[in-house]
Amino acid sequence: MRTGRFLSLEGGEGAGKSTQARALAAALDARGIAAVITREPGGSEGAEAIRALLMHGEAARWNPQGEALLFAAARADHVEKVIRPAIAAGHWVICDRYIDSTRAYQGAAGGLDDAAILALHAFGSGGLLPDRTFWLALPVELGAARATRRDGESADRFARRGNDFHGAVTEAFAGFAAAEPERFRRIDATLTPSAVTQAMLDALADWLP
Template identity: 65%
Template structure:
């Protein structure tokens, strides 16, 4: 199967720190490849030269380096470049795109946890990325304690500005993702990420069954 016979799809994976998004992005790409679909794997912030430069600004430095409003603007700028230069062209060419985080992370981290109204976050998204949304968003859920333990094993002492924040912040992020899933059940699907990588991958596969050729 090739791009000429496969409609382009946009899939995002979301969740808190240590939920296993990067692992499952790779597993999903393998699943699609086995079905003859070569997926473009990307991440946010990042994915293009300009967005990766903004990623460095956002992820490094002290927790209070940027306010939530400044972060929202920087994420929106990075996403606008990402969407314009990579995501839209790929989907337009019939390709599948799998993204490690997208707009729902901004809604959760800068919006709910950062105290910015969701409408303001989405207005930035509407202007910068013309309101683009994934066809399906898989929200990986794991307890804050387990997620932080996984992130610590992964990052050691090199935790980024977001992973380093307190439990109250991460509890707000988790609650926000659950709210999005309740509000948009056709697009957003919750996946229990506390199980083994194989079991989580199978659950993700099941949540994408209606989109798979």
């Protein structure tokens, strides 16, 4: 049986994570690799219920501590019900956001201690980390413009936060990538969609048939 892999796509608002998750899955399928696309928060029935609590409402609906706890609960269900079984079955899991988003949004931008977030992750999800994480890097202003065109007035409570907040998120991802070069791959999200997909495939060349 083919070895299962766990990939995550990270980045700020408007970076194209959902689009690239679908494109990467299609490219892997063309190579005979079965891929499962999932997302956070969400991905399982329980986690999707928590997603509705997290994504909707006023920006101040939850404080960073409450958000981190909700994300950890959603992730615990997601990992148990979807991610681990898919990997065990030999599939490649492509996750649109994962623990590094919590570290960036609630941690670096929200003021929570990174060690506390990782401790929650260890408790709820056994500390499971992706085999490879693609950071889709994009300037904050460009990401905000893309997100506005995409969402209009229906932007979620995270996307509605200001550029200072999203700047801190971007800096956090840059720091994670620098600290964990064996896991992270920086992908220039200002490229065309097809070029972004190809850059991710190039970064997976050591695993591709």
